[in-house]
Amino acid sequence: MIRRATIDDLEMVFRWRNSPEVMEQSTLQRTVPRKEHMGWFAKTILGIDRLLWIIEPNAGTVRVDKLGSNGTVSIYVLKEFQGQGKGTTSLISACREAFDHWDDVMELQANIREENVRSISTFAACGFKRVHEVGQLGHVLMVKHRE
Numbered sequence: 001m002i003r004r005a006t007i008d009d010l011e012m013v014f015r016w017r018n019s020p021e022v023m024e025q026s027t028l029q030r031t032v033p034r035k036e037h038m039g040w041f042a043k044t045i046l047g048i049d050r051l052l053w054i055i056e057p058n059a060g061t062v063r064v065d066k067l068g069s070n071g072t073v074s075i076y077v078l079k080e081f082q083g084q085g086k087g088t089t090s091l092i093s094a095c096r097e098a099f100d101h102w103d104d105v106m107e108l109q110a111n112i113r114e115e116n117v118r119s120i121s122t123f124a125a126c127g128f129k130r131v132h133e134v135g136q137l138g139h140v141l142m143v144k145h146r147e
Contacts, residue, residue, distance in 0.1 A: 001055075001056040001089070001090075001093075002053035002054065002055055002056065002062060002090045002093050002094060002097075003053060003054050003056060004045075004047070004051070004052070004053055004054075005041075005044070005045055005052040005053060005054050005061070006045060007041075007042075007045060009054055010037075010038065010041045012054075012058065013037075013041065013052075013054075013061060014032075014034065014037045014041075016060070016061065016076070016078065017032055017037065018031050018032060021078070021079050022076050026074075026076070044063075047101070049065065049066045049067075050063065050064065050065045050066065051063065051064045051066075051094070051097070051098055051101060053090070053093075053094050053097070055075075055077060055081070055086055055087075055090045059077055059078055059080075059081035059086050060075065060076045060077040060078050060081065060086070060087075060090075061075065061076060062074075062075045062090050062091060062093075062094035063075070064094060064095075064098040064108065066098075066102055066105060068104075069104055069105055069106045069107065070105065070106070070107050070108070070109055071098050071102070071105045071107070071108045071109070072108075072109050072110070072111070073091070073094070073095065073098075073108050073109065073110045073123075074110070075087060075090065075091055075094075075119070075122070077090075082118070087118075087119075087122045088122050088125050088126060091122060091123065091126045092126050092127075095108055095126065095127075095144060099146050099147075105146065106145065106146050107143055107144070107145050107146070108128075108143065108144045109141065109142070109143050110123050110128060110141070110142045110143075111136045111139040111140075111141055112139055112140045112142060113138060113139055113140075114138055114139060114140055120140055120142070123142045123144075124142070126144070127144050128142035128143060128144045129142060129143055129144070130142050131143050
């Protein structure tokens with residue numbers, strides 16, 4: 001189960017984002033300063049070009065960033081909640097909600113670190129297909145089209 005993030009989630013998401021376990025799997029492997037996070041989060045919860053959901057019960061996040069007719073999806077599930085199916089069910093719900101939210105988004109993409117086998121499997125289980133286009137170096141590009 002997921003819910004849209006609110007301003008009340010700012011601190012929790014900040015702690016998660018800068019935790020070693022999340023940074024280890026993220027594309028940008030760097031600590032985010034508090035001021036940068038606050039600006040990003042305030043813009044995010046408006047839901048204009050980005051949607052952010054909290055995986056219940058406070059188990060991680062799913063995010064979709066919109067750029068034109070595409071959305072880029074990212075997810076993290078905290079270690080203590082992994083292996084319970086929360087990633088798969090949350091990703092399915094977030095994709096459905098993103099397509100409902102933006103009529104003009106035709107494709108969702110995920111750039112997943114090659115060594116993140118668990119995430120690749122989760123996206124595949126949610127209908128994402130691995131494509132042979134060049135993605136980010138060291139990453140697998142997967143896509144899901146609007147049904």
